[in-house]
Amino acid sequence: MNTTRRKFIETTAKASIIGSIVSPVFATAKSISSTAESEFANAFEFSQIKLPYAYNALEPSIDAMTMEIHYSKHHAAYVKNVNEALAADKIFLNTEKEFFSKVSGLSDKIRNNGGGVWNHNFFWQMMKPNGGAPTGKVAEAINSTFGSFDKFKEQFTQAAMGRFGSGWAWLVSNDGKLTIGSTPNQDNPLMDNSAFKGTPVLGLDVWEHAYYLKYQNKRNEYISNWWNIVNWDEVAKRLV
Numbered sequence: 001m002n003t004t005r006r007k008f009i010e011t012t013a014k015a016s017i018i019g020s021i022v023s024p025v026f027a028t029a030k031s032i033s034s035t036a037e038s039e040f041a042n043a044f045e046f047s048q049i050k051l052p053y054a055y056n057a058l059e060p061s062i063d064a065m066t067m068e069i070h071y072s073k074h075h076a077a078y079v080k081n082v083n084e085a086l087a088a089d090k091i092f093l094n095t096e097k098e099f100f101s102k103v104s105g106l107s108d109k110i111r112n113n114g115g116g117v118w119n120h121n122f123f124w125q126m127m128k129p130n131g132g133a134p135t136g137k138v139a140e141a142i143n144s145t146f147g148s149f150d151k152f153k154e155q156f157t158q159a160a161m162g163r164f165g166s167g168w169a170w171l172v173s174n175d176g177k178l179t180i181g182s183t184p185n186q187d188n189p190l191m192d193n194s195a196f197k198g199t200p201v202l203g204l205d206v207w208e209h210a211y212y213l214k215y216q217n218k219r220n221e222y223i224s225n226w227w228n229i230v231n232w233d234e235v236a237k238r239l240v
């Protein structure tokens with residue numbers, strides 16, 4: 001057990017002794033009793049959303065084979081891995097929100113795979129065939145913050161290109177204020193320990209598995225074609 005995790009469990013144990021001031025992430029060294037079993041039956045479990053379109057629906061921007069492997073292998077593996085790790089570590093989560101607020105105290109396996117589940121569920125919804133350009137309040141917010149849609153795309157692309165190795169580019173809102181940034185690995189701006197925080201309104205997966213089959217090393221071409229399949233209606237829903 002690493003120091004961070006031990007400290008988290010000690011902190012959690014103290015909190016529950018004090019009397020559930022903090023909503024409990026159930027982490028304990030005691031053996032699983034029948035009570036714990038029933039608690040686990042109610043625990044939050046990570047799951048995959050149904051893909052909102054067919055694997056080939058985003059062609060030519062994203063090819064069918066990339067989509068199929070990405071969804072049915074990579075994303076599915078994050079779900080399996082995080083739920084297994086939660087059970088193995090006897091971590092009881094009530095909600096997804098609780099996961100994000102406590103993630104700094106959880107293992108790397110839970111953080112990486114749980115983040116992977118959420119990020120991809122978000123990402124699938126960020127795309128649709130024939131995406132077009134933003135309109136209405138999204139267009140207004142982008143224009144007033146970044147000057148124009150082209151300038152916004154330029155800045156977002158820079159964030160996506162500048163993320164060294166694997167990670168994500170984001171447009172986030174903090175009380176309506178829009179900011180562009182990126183996170184490494186499967187971290188995201190909702191995590192309590194993220195250096196870049198906010199409510200995601202748009203996200204782009206820049207892991208090589210998201211584009212390598214079609215684009216190889218040309219991440220810039222992947223990003224350039226991705227703009228054709230952004231689902232601005234979903235962005236609008238999240239822009240508060």
Ligand code: MN3
Nearest residue numbers: 074205207210
């Ligand atoms: Mn991915």
